[in-house]
Every structure is written in structure tokens, then in C-alpha cells.
Amino acid sequence: MxxxxxxxxxxxxxxxxxxxxxxxxxxxxxxxxxxxxxxxxxxxxxxxxxxxxxxxxxxxxxxxxxxxxxxxxxxxxxxxxxxxxxxxxxxxxxxPNQKYVEEAELNLIMKTARERGDSYLVVALCLRAAYLTVSRPDEMRAVARQNISASGVQMPIGKRRAGQMQRMKLIEWSPALKSVMDEALALQRTPSMYVFGNTTGQVYTTSGFNTILRRLMKYSATKAAESGATFNRFTLKDMRPSAVMDRLEDGDQRVTDATGHADDRMVKKVYDRRKTKVAKATK
CATH class of the missing domain: 1.10.150.130 (Tyrosine recombinase, N-terminal domain)
Structure with a gap:
């Protein structure tokens, strides 16, 4: 139809x-x-x-x-x-999904991925970049070299209907973001137009990406159990709300510039998963 x-x-x-x-x-x-x-x-x-x-x-x-x-x-x-x-x-x-990715959990994923290398590290770096850029899974998997500039990473914002003008957001460089993007590009054995491309240089399919991520989560969970650390598995789509929550906790007044939303209605409804909200007394 x-x-x-x-x-x-x-x-x-x-x-x-x-x-x-x-x-x-x-x-x-x-x-x-x-x-x-x-x-x-x-x-x-x-x-x-x-x-x-x-x-x-x-x-x-x-x-x-x-x-x-x-x-x-x-x-x-x-x-x-x-x-x-x-x-x-x-x-x-x-x-409703209330998952918040703890910094220690993401750090463990990065450590495990570095030990295993190759596709595991590409996937882990993509997770980190999604957090830093507050991006959706589809946006992050498809980020290309042409999106990288001297100012930062310019990315298309969300879904759009055919014929609609593509809106963009620019996430300015931070040392952490620059490090992640540089490392991802350095990992490529065959130059690809995609920063987090698969072994053939193409965009990871959802199923392909998630297959590797599930394995990485399993290895990380085992490592956590051996050390007695707390670890809960998460997905690429959990990075965006986790980033929003951290930005809100830090007092970011322009979080919609990072998410790409026209107003904060969706941010409050979907992405703000804070269990405790802090406010000043009236007087």
C-alpha cells in the first residue's frame, strides 16, 4: 500500500x-x-x-x-x-526500557574488545562513538569519512520522508571523540568510506552488528563474573539515552542540539531515564 x-x-x-x-x-x-x-x-x-x-x-x-x-x-x-x-x-x-549504561560497563566492553581485536573492537568503538555523539544505531553504523571535518563529526538527524530536506547535526571534537574516530579509521585493513564498516568495508547490517555485539557481551559478562564485578548487558540503542541522561545530569541546556529533536518532548518521554531528578529549593 x-x-x-x-x-x-x-x-x-x-x-x-x-x-x-x-x-x-x-x-x-x-x-x-x-x-x-x-x-x-x-x-x-x-x-x-x-x-x-x-x-x-x-x-x-x-x-x-x-x-x-x-x-x-x-x-x-x-x-x-x-x-x-x-x-x-x-x-x-x-x-519501558530503563537501561542505563554505566561507565564501568562500557569500559569493560572496551577492554574485552581490545583483547579480542578486529570486528569486536570496531563494534566497541561504535558503542563509544554513539554515546559521545548521542546518535541512533542506524546513524552510527552508517557514519562515513565524509562526515568528518576539522570541526567535528557532522551527522544526519533521524528519519526523514522522501523529498524532505536532510537535517544535520555537528558534534564538535572532544579529545575522547577524536581518539575514537581516529582509532576506528586506523583499524581498517581495506580503506572504507564507512568509519565503522564491516570486514568488506560495507555498513554493518543490524543482525550482523548485533551478532558480534552479543558475543562481546558474553565475553565481557564472563570476565566480570570472574572478577566479581557487576555487569549488565546492553545494546547499541542504549547508548543514546545513557548519553542524554549524563548530559542532563551535567546541566546541559542544549541537549536537543545533540539529539536532533525540535523540542524536548521526546527527550523527556523516551530518553530521560533518570531514577532521581535533582532540583533546587524554591527559596
Whole structure:
């Protein structure tokens, strides 16, 4: 459906979202693909949510039903059905991700990666760079040499629809950021346009990156257990909210310049995971 919209359409989703929707659609099509839109009822939606929850995928089920709802709403617009059966549906309950990456945890990852070298170190440096630049996983994996300038690292901001102007953010150099980027580039056996490219010089796929990261987390957890240290596994996407929290704790008044958000609404809702917020007395 969305694929039929012209790339300039404001209603068309971003390419990244479309790819994600394509993956989500497989389960939806498997259950509802042969049904007429008008034959789908709320009880069917609740049954789907329950079955997927029992299968261990309650959150994925929510996203899949959200996709189904968008498709059915489009069908309602075309006159295929009178009401959207997904309207008013209560989704599976989910716990918000509250992971905060401790400095000691990231340091242990870096130490383990240096011992193992190669792809492990590239992945670890990418984690560190994501923290320093407050960047999303897709933005960080795809950062290129051309993004590096004398002033710092210039990076595209978030998702955009086709036809929309790409917004950019400039993260100015700090000694730590300069060191990370220089080391990542020095690791490349074959020059690549991507700073954190894979062994063939291409952008890591999500699955490829996460496979190496899971191994690195396993090795680090073993090392932590041997020394009696506390270590909780984390992902590339945990680096951005962890960076936001640290910036807020340090009193950064321009954190949205680093995240790329137009205002702080999303920062407060999603990225601010501080358990304790500190404020001065009124007088």
C-alpha cells in the first residue's frame, strides 16, 4: 500500500520504516492475509495479540497490530469497511526500557574488545562513538569519512520522508571523540568510506552488528563474573539515552542540539531515564 505512494508524498513512510513494516507484515499476512477487511473484528485482533504474547513476542505483536490498523484505516478510506476493528484495542502491556549504561560497563566492553581485536573492537568503538555523539544505531553504523571535518563529526538527524530536506547535526571534537574516530579509521585493513564498516568495508547490517555485539557481551559478562564485578548487558540503542541522561545530569541546556529533536518532548518521554531528578529549593 505505502509502496504505491509517490516518493514525494507526505503520507509515505520513510524507507527505514517501510523495511521494518515489511518484516512485521509477515506474521500479519499469515493470519489475516486471506480474510476480507470487513470480516476482521476486535475479537480477532485480541486473539492475535494473545497468541503472539504466548509465543513470547508481546511487543512485536503490538507493532504488528499497529501496522494492521494503518492498513485497515487506509481500507476504510477506500470504502472497503465502515469501521476500523483495531480502534480502541488495548495493546499488550510492556515495560519501558530503563537501561542505563554505566561507565564501568562500557569500559569493560572496551577492554574485552581490545583483547579480542578486529570486528569486536570496531563494534566497541561504535558503542563509544554513539554515546559521545548521542546518535541512533542506524546513524552510527552508517557514519562515513565524509562526515568528518576539522570541526567535528557532522551527522544526519533521524528519519526523514522522501523529498524532505536532510537535517544535520555537528558534534564538535572532544579529545575522547577524536581518539575514537581516529582509532576506528586506523583499524581498517581495506580503506572504507564507512568509519565503522564491516570486514568488506560495507555498513554493518543490524543482525550482523548485533551478532558480534552479543558475543562481546558474553565475553565481557564472563570476565566480570570472574572478577566479581557487576555487569549488565546492553545494546547499541542504549547508548543514546545513557548519553542524554549524563548530559542532563551535567546541566546541559542544549541537549536537543545533540539529539536532533525540535523540542524536548521526546527527550523527556523516551530518553530521560533518570531514577532521581535533582532540583533546587524554591527559596
Amino acid at each position: 505505502a509502496g504505491k505512494l509517490p516518493r514525494s508524498s507526505e503520507s509515505r513512510k520513510t524507507d527505514g520504516t517501510l523495511k521494518e513494516n515489511k518484516r512485521e507484515s509477515k506474521n500479519v499476512i499469515g493470519v489475516f492475509g486471506e480474510m476480507q477487511p470487513s470480516d476482521i473484528h476486535p475479537v480477532d485482533i485480541y486473539g492475535y495479540l494473545s497468541e503472539r504474547e504466548l509465543a513470547g513476542a508481546p511487543i512485536k505483536a503490538n507493532k504488528e497490530v499497529a501496522l494492521l490498523s494503518a492498513v485497515l484505516e487506509y481500507g476504510r478510506r477506500l470504502g472497503w469497511l465502515e469501521t476500523n476493528p483495531c480502534g480502541g484495542i488495548k495493546y499488550n502491556k510492556s515495560k
